Amino acid sequence: MPQKTKMTLKEIKELLQAEVISGIDCLDMEIKFAGGSDLMSDVLAFGKPGILLLTGLSNAQSVRTANIIDAKAIVYVRGKKPDKTGIELAREKRIPLLLTKYMMYTACGLLFSHGLPGVSGLSPKKR
Amino acid sequence: MMSDENKLSHQFEITGGDFSNGGRTSTSIKEILQEIGIDHSVIVRAAIASYEAEMNVVMYAHRGVLTLNITPEKLHFKLEDEGPGIENVDLAMEKGFSTATEEMREMGFGAGMGLPNIKKNADKFEISSIPGKGTSLEITICLDKTEKK
Numbered sequence: 001m002p003q004k005t006k007m008t009l010k011e012i013k014e015l016l017q018a019e020v021i022s023g024i025d026c027l028d029m030e031i032k033f034a035g036g037s038d039l040m041s042d043v044l045a046f047g048k049p050g051i052l053l054l055t056g057l058s059n060a061q062s063v064r065t066a067n068i069i070d071a072k073a074i075v076y077v078r079g080k081k082p083d084k085t086g087i088e089l090a091r092e093k094r095i096p097l098l099l100t101k102y103m104m105y106t107a108c109g110l111l112f113s114h115g116l117p118g119v120s121g122l123s124p125k126k127r
Numbered sequence: 128m129m130s131d132e133n134k135l136s137h138q139f140e141i142t143g144g145d146f147s148n149g150g151r152t153s154t155s156i157k158e159i160l161q162e163i164g165i166d167h168s169v170i171v172r173a174a175i176a177s178y179e180a181e182m183n184v185v186m187y188a189h190r191g192v193l194t195l196n197i198t199p200e201k202l203h204f205k206l207e208d209e210g211p212g213i214e215n216v217d218l219a220m221e222k223g224f225s226t227a228t229e230e231m232r233e234m235g236f237g238a239g240m241g242l243p244n245i246k247k248n249a250d251k252f253e254i255s256s257i258p259g260k261g262t263s264l265e266i267t268i269c270l271d272k273t274e275k276k
Contacts, residue, residue, distance in 0.1 A: 040235035044175050045244045049167075057235040064150035065235070068157065068174045070167075085147065089154075 006032045007116050009073055009096055012052070015110050016100040018075060022087055023096025031072055035119040036108045040065040047071065048119055054107055060085040067093045077104045135163070135197040141184040143210060146234050149185035152193060153178035163197070169268060172248040173202050176266050179241040184208045186231045188261065201250075204266040213256040220246070220254075 010027040013020060020027070036054035037043050040061050043053060049070035055062050058080040066074050067089065073096040076082055082090070082097055090097050100107050112118065137159060139152040157174040165173075177193065184191035188210030196203040213219045220242050227237020246252045251267035 038235060039238050041179075041238035041240040041244070043235075044179060045240045045247075049171055055235075059234060060147065061150060061235050064154055064178070068150070068153060068171075068178045070171055 005115055005117060006030050007111070007114070009098070012075070012111065012116075013098055015114060016075060016098070016102055016107055018098040018100040021076075021082060021097035021099055022090050023073065023094065026073070026094065026096045029072060029096065031116065033117045033119055033121070034108070034111055036077070036104050038104075044069065046119060051119060052111075052116075054104060054111075056080050056104060058082050058086070060089060062086060063089045063093070063095060063097075066090075066095055071095065073098065075100055075107065077102060077107045133198055137195045137197075139193045139195075141181055141188075141191040141193060141208075143184055143187070143189040143191070143208075145185060146230070149182050149234070150178055152181050156195060159195075160197075160202070165202075165270065169202070169270065173204075173268050176245045176248040176268070177204055179245045180204065180206050180264055180266065182236050183241055183262075184210075186227065186236060187211065191261075198270075200269065200271050202266075202268040202270065204264070206264040206266075207261065208263075209261045212258040212260055212262050213254075214258050216254055216256055 009029045031052045034052035038056045043065050047069040051071045052073050053066050053071045054075045054077055056078045058076055060083055063086040075098045077100055079101045141152055153174055156177050160170045188208035191206055191208030193206045218224050222243045223239040225237050225239035231237035249266045250269045253265040256262040
């Protein structure tokens with residue numbers, strides 16, 4: 001299994017068999033760590049600038065929260081489609097949005113097991 | 128917006144219960160701080176604190192007014208809302224304590240992290256509340272590096 005500590009959005013898209021909702025021109029973007037939560041309160045408390053946010057919360061608050069904490073991109077899990085307001089804001093703020101049918105656990109597990117660390121910096125290599 | 132030589136002042140009205148627009152004020156505040164070239168790490172702290180404060184008004188109050196004063200030394204947020212207020216402020220400051228409804232949780236909020244998270248991101252945080260009338264918050268974030276968190 002390839003062990004990397006960062007991934008491009010394109011690699012993440014392929015790994016999660018994801019659809020790109022917005023930001024198709026940003027797939028070269030490098031992602032260094034990720035975090036998953038449906039609770040924006042937790043994202044605001046524990047998220048860090050540069051995070052790839054995985055969430056099942058599909059309303060505009062997910063994009064507003066991502067913008068507030070300077071998240072790099074959002075992956076919606078469980079096939080949850082972001083609403084129109086969220087997509088418009090994401091386009092305006094240039095936050096790429098991806099959509100995967102995988103459940104949260106599987107999506108996070110796939111990224112982690114391929115070497116993408118969590119917010120705390122823990123990665124499969126360092127265990 | 129008002130300004131004099133050393134002070135910029137912005138005021139925003141926040142409507143209670145308006146979940147679809149919740150967060151717009153803080154998004155605007157972040158844009159303002161970016162435009163005037165505030166340090167990036169300070170912007171993130173200010174944006175998080177104002178977003179949490181704004182969402183508290185959206186979730187719990189009837190309406191609120193957020194005033195942001197920017198001086199060379201600090202960002203100062205004052206948020207005054209009209210609403211039910213907070214019965215026990217000490218309890219509300221505890222991580223995990225929440226009186227959120229199901230609708231609030233569906234919006235991704237109401238985990239009892241809001242007020243503690245504002246405090247964490249502020250250099251100075253004051254809260255006072257009169258049950259049945261409303262809540263007042265004051266958040267200060269220092270721009271002077273010697274006083275920064």
